[in-house]
Amino acid sequence: MSWYNEKGEMQDVVLSTRVRLARNLNGYPFVSRLSDKQADEIIGKVCAALPDYSCEKFFEGNAYKCRSYMEMHYVSPEFVSGENHRALLSGEGDKVKIMVCEEDHLRIQSILPGFSPKEAFEYASKADDRLSTALDIAFSEKYGYLTQCPTNLGAAMRVSAMLCLPALTMQGAIEAYANAVSKMGITIRGMYGEGSRASGAIYQISNKASLGAGESEIIKLITDAVNKLVQAERNARKNVYDSDKAKVTDRVARDVGILKYANMMSSDEFAGMFADLKLGMYLGITEGLSDVKLSEMLVAVQPATLYMTAQGMESETVRDKARAKFLRDMMKDVKVVGY
Secondary structure: OOHHHOOOEOOOOEEEEEEEEEEOEOOOOOHHHOOHHHHHHHHHHHHHHOOOOEEEEEOOOOHHHHHHHHHOOOOOHHHHHOOOOEEEEEEOOOOEEEEEOOOOOEEEEEEEEEOOHHHHHHHHHHHHHHHHHHOOEOEEOOOEEOOOOHHHOEOOEEEEEEEEOHHHHHOOOHHHHHHHHHOOOEEEEEOOEOOOOOEOOEEEEEEOOOOOOOHHHHHHHHHHHHHHHHHHHHHHHHHHHHHOHHHHHHHHHHHHHHHHHOOOOOHHHHHHHHHHHHHHHHOOOEEOOOHHHHHHHHHHOOHHHHHHHOOOOOOHHHHHHHHHHHHHHHHOOOEEOOO
8 A cells, every 4th residue: 555545644734754764885986976887786785685675677768657656756856867777666565665876875765644754764764774784884973874965964864744735825824834944954845855846735844954863853853843834734724714715615616616527637737626625625615535535636647647557648638638537537426515
């Protein structure tokens, strides 16, 4: 099971949690100076250390599949655009994904539904322990784990949460909250992390650096920030609805109508509606939706993921029609209360 088809804590706001550990092997240069032969050696060693994990190599081709993994948040945009030899390992029932030869030799990730940083850390740590036993991991008593980017030194740990904040976005309050959490050592980015834009009122928050902080401190830092944002979004929902119930209800109802009957739908158009559906569900405007159903829809309609489900979807028009049909099927039992 994947993060987008399981129920999690605080899922009314938090779509998923990810814990990522960056590691490098002694005896090899960082990925920016790594030869394909050296990359192949590292991939071979990692796969041998985790024989129960599946391993997919991305040397050439598989562009749509690789991009689909990015849409599922299993790999980064940098992994997709990379030209070096690289691989993705999957284990623990899809709860652990390991990027090999992305920015660092190893990016060990656990991605879980809702907000569960401690559990995600346990999954990532289990894989890290196995790899540390089998491989010679680069570590300094002074700087901690050695990484290509200085901001990842120390624990080399990034904890992030993907949040849907439609009410705060409607209020224009995101910038103020971004400034507030920035002072805590937290950054807010778009849906796909660094360099990406917010889509469908979906934001990713994570710690800025890990040098000088322990794993438990980083988890607490993110937990405090997420708790603040979750409470703020829940309060904002009520304020947005109370200020103009007719307008909010009409907005959600129009989206439901379009999704139930549209013949064509772009991924960007649905992204805007996703936040409205999430908001409408928790305001009691709609029936027949759930957090899991919405997350499944969000992932399934992304361009590369949609392409992977059927042949002949190279055409954007064909994909838009297929996307609309998929959404019509998913929305057929959804109703607007009182209509």
